Structures are given as structure tokens and as C-alpha cells.
Amino acid sequence: MQMITEDKLSLEYYGSPVENGHLKAKDVARYILALDDFMNVVTKEAYGNDVSLSMDVSGFRGQSFDVDFILQVVGLASNAIFCTGSPKDLITLATDSIKACIHLAGKQPESCDTDCDNNSVSVKNAFGDTQVFHIQTLNVISDPKASISLDTFIREPLTKGLSTVKLKSSQFNVETEASSNDADFFKPLDFELPLSKNMITTGLTIESPSFKDGNKWKLYDGQSSFYAEITDKNFLDKVDKGERFGKGDLLIVEMNIIQTKTPQGLKVEKIITEVKDHKEAPKQQGIF
Template structure:
């Protein structure tokens, strides 16, 4: 199975031939990665897609996508056509615009159809394949690069995708920020623990997170501090240095977004502050 898609940018920078060559290359790579992800979301992980650049025009490039599949999945794959992939693409861009950069408030599945409610109460119907593409980490990452990042470049005002000369999707500059991860988070666990943290970097600006290590040799992490009594001590000039130890009550929340687990840490209360051990003088 083969299909040919074109990606075209519009705007003054394109008209004047001023699109940065590195940005153009990054856009091509991101679009190809997105299409490979779209193929797997549409036809399954058994599908193997390869993108080949077929030609260039002013403000655009064309890529040939060749799909192949083997083994038991081949008979299922054979029942689909490239038109099915194009439909998934159309629905995916429509879903990103529908959600406007925010996770859905409700998702209801009935067979292969899914109704998705955005945060203003509007509902859209899409296929399960479409939802999987939009909620996938790879799909969100790649579309963000060739849509959102590209449209934030000076002189780029629009992006168009076409198949066989027919428009598939169009994104205007004011819609750029819709193309971000929108998978709904679900809580996995929440615990409050008492532990000692090694201070890596204090932050004295309101609202910023301090950086800590738990001393196990793993990488450091950031955590907000909600203890207002401790914040008052900081504002009154209490001294802090790298390597100081804070004994704290910390809330650790794990959430799942698609196949990714994320962790948020918040210091609820600082129980003790111990300065770093000083190296004894040899003199």
C-alpha cells in the first residue's frame, strides 16, 4: 500500500524564500515521524511505514509513505486502504482543534466510535484510531514540532496537508497552541511520606521549585514548597547552602497519561533544616 502526502507552509517567509533551512529540515523529520506514528495507530504495531521524500515545491515538500505488514496481521491489514489513514488524519487535526490544547472532560467509547467532550461542553465523534493517535506521546511530540513550533516562527502563518491534491487539514497561526499533549491524566497513587532531602539548589523567587536529591545516587528532582512558615523564614534571611539537609513531609503523586507515568512532588512541611557538614580545617 502506498500514499502520497504533501506538507505546505504559507506566509511571508515562505513567499520570500526565507524559511530557515534547519527549521525546514526539522519540520520534514517531525512530519515523517508523525506519519509513521499515524500508520501504527491506524493499522496496528505490526504495520511498518517508511517515509521517502518525493519532491519539493515552493513552501512545501511531498513524501511517499510505503506501508507493509507481515504475519497473521496481513489479512486484517489488507482490508484497509490509504483512505482510512487520511480519514484518521482529518479527524486527528479536528480533535486537536476541538480540545484547544486542554485534556477532554469526558471520553465515551461505543464500539469503534468515541465521543470526546471538551472543556466548554462541546462533543465530537471520532474513531478509536484517531483518539489513539492524538493521545499518543509520539504523536503529540511530533505534531508539536511541525505544527506548533513551525507556526511560532516569524513569517509562517499556516500549515496545510494534502493527499492526491485534495486538502486533508489546515492549521492557522492562531491555532498553533492547540497542538500539544492533550491526553487526560488519571491518578495512579498519592502518598505523604517523611524523608530527608539533600538540597541541590534553593530558589528564592516566589512560585519556583527547589531542587533536591534523596541521596540514593539517582538524578535530582524539583519540588514546590507549600510550608508558609518555612517560606517566611527564607524571606527573613535564613541561610541555605548546597548539601544542606531538609527533613520534610512530602506529597508524592503519580499520574498516568497514555503510556507515560509522571511524578509530582510537593513539600507540605519542613520539619528540620540541617546545614551541610563542614570539612574540618587541617591548619
């Protein structure tokens, strides 16, 4: 089943260029186009690739420079990620994406812990503060097209004398704002988005041990070779004390497998958090 939903969205600018009537028409046109690009990214994340968004300017108003848009989402299926059919979902995802940029303050997150049951992610920023967002929020701000759009309709006007940019829906009482102090938080960021983190217990064969702090061990899992960091302090203490670890030895380990989306593609990192057992490789028997 397909549905059509509508709502009004407002983009508002405040500051002396507005009060003095010095906003340039070409700049405003670019800001509107950038918002349109941003909202299309948000729509795809919220409702899937088969959904289209139509944004029509419905008026200008207020003492600030305000642009009102009619949003129309066409082709919404009942199995969409946000399947309530409420345009509030779409606008909340857009405003939360701006809030997430401010929370990260232009830096990579220190950690992202995903709760798949609730479709949420706890994001700890570089300053140790944690906020919870819908997981699609990180998909939006990690999208290069969305980050370029935010740079255009938020960061740029804030660096040209405007004091505040607001994006809101009065109908649903949903809004967010960015001030001039937040401008640098909307520069395009080479954002790394954690996709999954799995802990497994497995056996691995040592191909090349490492006896230097921070170096990765080369291991074999029965199908392929890979490098992994070992963080188990008890195991590393044994290495430091000279316990024998050599090629062909078997390690029974607990290992985190972390998959991350980067601007260059997918990245998989393997971290061994505990070495539960160590068995030396069988000694070769001589012929004579």
C-alpha cells in the first residue's frame, strides 16, 4: 500500500543581515536548494529509496527571514523504516540530525553503542557526553550529500553574520536551532559510522606473533589470514615475561568483530579481548 503524507516545514534565519535587509537573493536560493537536497536524503533514510519528496515554497513571513515549505511524501509503503505514516517522523529525523552534528561538535564520536531492539544508538562525543538518537540519524549525517547541504544552508549563513538558523514544524512542535557558535560543527566530516559489533569465541592459529606494544598479530581462522589487536592484559603480561608463543600455536579467544562504514567503504576491525587458552603447535618428528 502506498500513502501520501503532507506537512509544513519552516526554515528561519535571524541576525543583522536579515534586520538590515542585506540577505542576497542568490544566497537564499542556494540555501533553499541545499535544504531540499538535505530533506531528500532524510526521506530516503526514513522511508526507503522508492519514496519521493516534493518541497514547495508556500510563503515568506515574520521579522526573521522565514521560508515555509509544504512537504509531500509520495510512495510511502507500510513496511518503511518509519511506518507510522506521520510526517512528524520525517521532520524529527531532520531536526535530530542537526542536533547530532551539534552534539559531535565537528569531531568523530568516541563510541557508538547500538540497541537494535529499539533502533537507537548511544553516541558519546569527544568530550565524554552521551546522547541517544535513532540509528537512522547517523546514516543521515554520514551521507556526503547531506553534510554538503548542512554546510550550505547552516554553516555558511552563520559565518556571514546571521546569529541563528532554525528548522521547525509548528504543527508538531518539533524544532532545532544552530547558533553562530555552532557554525564549524557543520563542516563536511569524514564520518565513520559503526554498523555492527559482534563478540565471538573462536580458535585461531598464530601465523606471525607480535612482541611489541600496539602491534597486531597475524592469525588464521581456518579460512583466511588477518591481523588483529590483542588487548588481554594477562596474555600480554605472559608475552612480556617471555612465555613461548610461536607460529602454528592455537589460541582460543573471545574476539570483537566491528564493522564500520567509512567514506572509502566498509571497514572490518577484529580485536581480541581475552585469550582463554593457548596450545603450542605439535613438534615435528624427525625421520631419523
